[in-house]
Amino acid sequence: MKTSDLSLVAGGGLLDRRDFLKRALRYGAVAATAASAAPSRSHASERAPSASLTPALPQQGGQREAATSGAATIADSMAPWMTSLGGADVAYGSPSAHEREVQRSRKFDAPQTAGMTMWHTPLAALQGIITPSGLHYAVSHNGLPDLDPTRHELLIHGLVRTPMRFSVERLLRYPMVSRIRFLECAGNTAYNAVSPFVEDHSCQELFGQVSCSDWTGVPLSYLLEEAGIKDGAAWIIAEGADGGSLTRSLPLEAVMKDAMLALYQNGERLRPSQGYPMRLFMPGWEGNLNVKWLHRLELTANPAYTKDESGLYTQVLADGRIQRFAFTMEVKSVITRPSAGMVLPEPKGFYEISGLAWSGHGRIAKVEVSADGGESWAEAALQEPVLDRAFTRFSIPWRWTGASTLLLSRATDQHGRVQPTRKQWRKRYAAHSFNHYNAIQAWRINRNGRVENAYA
Amino acid sequence: MPTLEKVLALLLLAWAGAAGATEPVIGLGEALTEADLARYDITVFPDGRNLPPGRGNVTEGRVIYRDRCAACHGESGIEGPATRLAGSDGLFGWDDPLRIIRIKKYPLLIWSMGARWPYATSIFDYVRRAMPHTAPKSLSNDQVYAITAYLLYMNGLIEESAVMDQQALPKVKMPALDRSVSAWP
Structure with a gap:
């Protein structure tokens, strides 16, 4: 189809999104008519090739030298990879070597103090809605812990009837659910929020702190119900097992409704930079509170006012007030x-x-x-x-x-x-x-x- | 048709609600003993709950700060590159000609801990669990009280002679508290 066949729907050359669909439907109708007209597809193909169903073969009009001379091989005229035995495959696949430039990028203005790293997803190089696990954005405040999953445990305590601990092996035996959900850092695209003059940064640099994966894990409500929630519990303090024990307070009501103890991402166990062996996952809420390397949940009446909910993950409103606990990432x-x-x-x-x-x-x-x-x-x-x-x-x-x-x-x-x-x-x-x-x-x-x- | 998830949720609810029922539906969790918990139970709350025994003063804190903190946070807590600790509102002055360059270089310096955090107990909690950045949890409770005292003094919130401990720390009023508003619910 020619571009001129498409109809303009708005200024600047925007075309009707439905044109391709209509074209496909028309083609489908033609194909259906042709199919019903013929007794069967195989029967039809025995006859003279019909207009659209059978792709026409290139006409071999003249006798081609390379293919017909006795000494020549068909390899002479083909690309080398079509004329040699391919290489071995590997136990865990990687992207093509030709796609080597598709990488996460480290945030350009992150403070150069080792542990706090921000890696951005190359959104512009990807299609569909799933971010490959190795390209999922990651912000880590205290580096990646070298964690032994056989010794790691989840503790649940505070306002519960029975304080409990769960080994990773036991958690993997719980019923699980899968959800395709985005995850976005509260500070994604911050540069355009504060920079008085527009700066020429790439889509990856400006927007790369958002990704989307298929997350699988245990609804946290299963584990909290097992420990038994006491009256008066209204918040849950989630803490990671990283060196800095990153901690956030979340409202218990929302956690009971939506939170997952995520163990798998895109079908495989979590990557270290996503919190292996497990993280808290709160769909739609700012990345920081999706605590990685999750190891402790304390049920309380009030929030703890941890470092991040005290400072970095708050907003200053136009009138100077400091807004806290704005969890949801907006449209x-x-x-x-x-x-x-x-x-x-x-x-x-x-x-x-x-x-x-x-x-x-x-x-x-x-x-x-x-x-x-x-x-x-x-x-x-x-x-x-x-x-x-x-x-x-x-x-x-x-x-x-x-x-x-x-x-x-x-x-x-x-x-x-x-x-x-x-x-x-x-x-x-x-x-x-x-x-x-x-x-x-x-x-x-x-x-x-x-x-x-x-x-x- | 009810999903497995819904069935399980209902079963769990029934179990939780049934009087006298003690057998959980899944029940793979193990009891957590007080001793096991005590090793990890480090969160300090705004009312002072879970603050440990110990004490520290501004003078002791100044020495530890210079030794363990100043390399990242600057001699006076405002130079960075790590998070700015002191300052009236955390902003570089609007008349600072290098403001944009500074923010670009050190975005975490556009506001300060002293101006933004609503509770002094959070300083103790965070320094004890996460600082110094390259050696977290390496400071004694007394040292953490001393650093907390020095940071509060830096922000003009306590006297140079003040001593911080379980009783004194929760009483320190941070200026950000009155400016705070919660978006939840």
């Missing part, structure tokens, strides 16, 4: 292709705009895209599955005119929450507050094809 989206750090290979023409949307409150209802800096918007197609508190992949066809422009995406979740503009977001918070930033992101497309970070 947000980013166009991953094209995005900052890329160069469009052709000066104009067809591109698919593709990106990710997510909301800590529920499912994504719609994503709108603008290719003219927000003058006009068109609704993008949402790729199935559209899941609760998971990445949703959106896309929309685009015919770039070659002019400099701004690409924007604006997500709305099932509860009608819409991403604010950067200006609206900044009005709520003090100038130096950077957590839970979810404003509409803009990418500038330059005439030379270079894509860069922009404020809309």
Whole structure:
């Protein structure tokens, strides 16, 4: 199909997301008609090749020298990997050596004090909604503990009838559930929240503290019920077994409803940087409280006001008040292709705009895209599955005119929450507050094809 | 059709609610003894609960700070590169011409512990469990009380002669408490 067959739905060259679908349906209808007209497919193929069902073979009109001369082999005209025995496979596979540049990147402005590391997901290099485990973002405050799973235990105590301990071996025998859920650091995209002037950083640098995996584990409610919750318990203090014993306080009511003791990620046991052998997982809530290397849960009447809920993971509101315990990550989206750090290979023409949307409150209802800096918007197609508190992949066809422009995406979740503009977001918070930033992101497309970070 | 998860939840609920029922449905957890727990039960709460015996003063704290903390947090607690510890509101002045460069270099320095944390007990809790960064849990309770005293003194919240212990620490009022608002529920 030619780009000119597609219909414009908004300014800047945005095309109707349904055109491809319609085309596919038309093709399907033609195919179905052809199939029903013929007695059977095999019968049909014995006859003269019909228009669309049977791909035409290349016509071997003239006798080709290489294939027919007695001394030649067919290998002479083929790529070397097609004419030699392949190499051995390995016990645990890795990405192709040709994809070596697809790596997590270390946050560029992290303090250079060893243990606090921030590794960002290369969102722009990935498709679909699942982040490969080795590329899942990770923020660790005290390095990765070298933990012995045969000695590691989960302790549950405080306002419970029977203080309990659970070995990893025993936890693995509990009934488990699987959930595809995103995880995002409270500080993701912080740079655009606070930087007064737009800085040219890549999509990975700006947005790479969010990922999405299939998490499997034991609903925490099973273990808490087993210990027996006492009256008056309203909070749960979760602590990790890392050197710094990272600790967060969570409301018990939400934990009983949603929390998982995650043991597996994308089918395999957790990676060390995700908290092996187990972590707390609270879908839709800021990454920091999904305590890795989880080893202790204390039920209490009140929060502990740990280091992170006292300082780094709080927001300063515009009036100077300090907001604590804002757990949920808000509705947000980013166009991953094209995005900052890329160069469009052709000066104009067809591109698919593709990106990710997510909301800590529920499912994504719609994503709108603008290719003219927000003058006009068109609704993008949402790729199935559209899941609760998971990445949703959106896309929309685009015919770039070659002019400099701004690409924007604006997500709305099932509860009608819409991403604010950067200006609206900044009005709520003090100038130096950077957590839970979810404003509409803009990418500038330059005439030379270079894509860069922009404020809309 | 009820899922396995729902069935189990109901069973657990029934077990938890049934009078006299003591056998848990799954019951693979093992009893945690007081002695086992005592080794790990380190969280200190704003009302002072779980603060250990011991004491420390500003003078002792100043010596330990210079030896164990200043390399990362700076001589006066504001230079970084690690989290800023002292300061009235944690912000570099708006008239500081290098403000943006400083924030860019050390983003954790745009606010301070002293200005942002609502309870003094959290300082004891965090220093004891996580500091110094390269040797966490290596300080004695007395040393942690002393460092806590020095950090509070740095922020102008206690007198130089003050001694911090189980009774005194929870009584220190942090300026951020009155500015705090909870987003939950």
